[in-house]
Amino acid sequence: MFSFRKKKLLDNTLKINCKNIISFQPENIFYLTGFWGEGIVLMNQEITKLFTPKLEYFRAIEDSKECEIIKTERGNDALISIISELDDNYCYCTDNTNYNIINQLKEKIGHNKIIVNEDPFFKTRSIKNEIEIKNIKKAANIIDNLYEICLEKIREGVTERDLQSILVYETFKMGGVFPAYRSTLNPFIIASGINSALPHASVSERKFKRGDFIVVDLTLRFNGYVADATRTFGLKTINPEMKKIYEIVKKAQILGLNKCSNKIKIGEVDKTCREYISQNGFANEFNHSTGHGIGLDVHEPPWIRANNEEPLMNNMTITVEPGIYFESKYGVRIEDSIIIDSQKKTGITNLNKFEKDLIII
Numbered sequence: 001m002f003s004f005r006k007k008k009l010l011d012n013t014l015k016i017n018c019k020n021i022i023s024f025q026p027e028n029i030f031y032l033t034g035f036w037g038e039g040i041v042l043m044n045q046e047i048t049k050l051f052t053p054k055l056e057y058f059r060a061i062e063d064s065k066e067c068e069i070i071k072t073e074r075g076n077d078a079l080i081s082i083i084s085e086l087d088d089n090y091c092y093c094t095d096n097t098n099y100n101i102i103n104q105l106k107e108k109i110g111h112n113k114i115i116v117n118e119d120p121f122f123k124t125r126s127i128k129n130e131i132e133i134k135n136i137k138k139a140a141n142i143i144d145n146l147y148e149i150c151l152e153k154i155r156e157g158v159t160e161r162d163l164q165s166i167l168v169y170e171t172f173k174m175g176g177v178f179p180a181y182r183s184t185l186n187p188f189i190i191a192s193g194i195n196s197a198l199p200h201a202s203v204s205e206r207k208f209k210r211g212d213f214i215v216v217d218l219t220l221r222f223n224g225y226v227a228d229a230t231r232t233f234g235l236k237t238i239n240p241e242m243k244k245i246y247e248i249v250k251k252a253q254i255l256g257l258n259k260c261s262n263k264i265k266i267g268e269v270d271k272t273c274r275e276y277i278s279q280n281g282f283a284n285e286f287n288h289s290t291g292h293g294i295g296l297d298v299h300e301p302p303w304i305r306a307n308n309e310e311p312l313m314n315n316m317t318i319t320v321e322p323g324i325y326f327e328s329k330y331g332v333r334i335e336d337s338i339i340i341d342s343q344k345k346t347g348i349t350n351l352n353k354f355e356k357d358l359i360i361i
Helices: 002-014 026-033 054-063 076-083 099-109 119-126 130-153 160-173 193-197 240-259 266-279
Strands: 020-023 040-043 048-053 068-072 092-094 114-116 189-192 213-222 225-234 291-293 300-304 317-320 323-326 330-333 336-340 348-350
Touching (some): 002 020, 002 026, 002 040, 002 119, 026 048, 026 119, 076 099, 092 099, 130 213, 130 225, 130 317, 130 336, 160 213, 193 323, 193 330, 213 330, 225 240, 240 266, 240 317, 240 336
Parallel strands (some): 020 092, 048 068, 092 114
Antiparallel strands (some): 020 040, 040 048, 291 300, 317 336, 323 330
């Protein structure tokens, strides 16, 4: 498996005239070696070397596959170990964007010998194999189970933080873990009432109230791989305007899902959702892209945006998540994780089975 992944990545770096790779990102190190932790990978057609500090060395031996493991000190000493291996006759593609690190590499072998480009890594990872899909399916299944728990636990007087605490506990019980976002302090988005108008709301102590929309956006990992889904619940009673908005978002999401298939232009998916919402008069209230790729990152290519002319490809895993948001009032979002699957009549496999009709608890 790892040999095939390495070949795919090297094929993609060859397109930018580069035959050597230096990888620093944990997701890419895991993809190439099976080890998730602190380290650096140096790779070409002949070798794969994993440089890892002493404190990670024995775990790297246990977890990694098809690579030579080299013990280093932490920090700059690890970089020095890598630099000693570089040959100024060759160029190297790296996923590191740290200015100081890149400068040290360039000083060793020349400024034109280091190519900073994450695209080959993302392009290689965008097509998932059977094992990767199995892990994403399991993550999505855990999310569906968490929504069943939401039906039991969402009640008047329960806070957003209360619900998050319950769902975090249940996630760990089911074998899931959480991605680390630098842009948020919370593993989940639990947004009720006026907070639901914020697509990336922070979890608060706000208590759920009668008449609320409650947006529950759940993202988690299983064996390193991410699934991402959102459902919007109503509490006790929802007024006719809110029901209308919910149905518009639901229809837009279904139209977007129906548009997804092998070789369709990605921008067409965004356009389909956006046009339906616009036709109903809410273009300005749909204020984010329609989705994104999922895998070892929560948000990775392909980006489901209007200007993306690239095609969806079989075994890509993406989200479709239109939404409508009214400032200081409420918002609605519905999201599924899907696989582009040319063997299915629908063109996709939807990994999230939990109900999308409006549920009023």
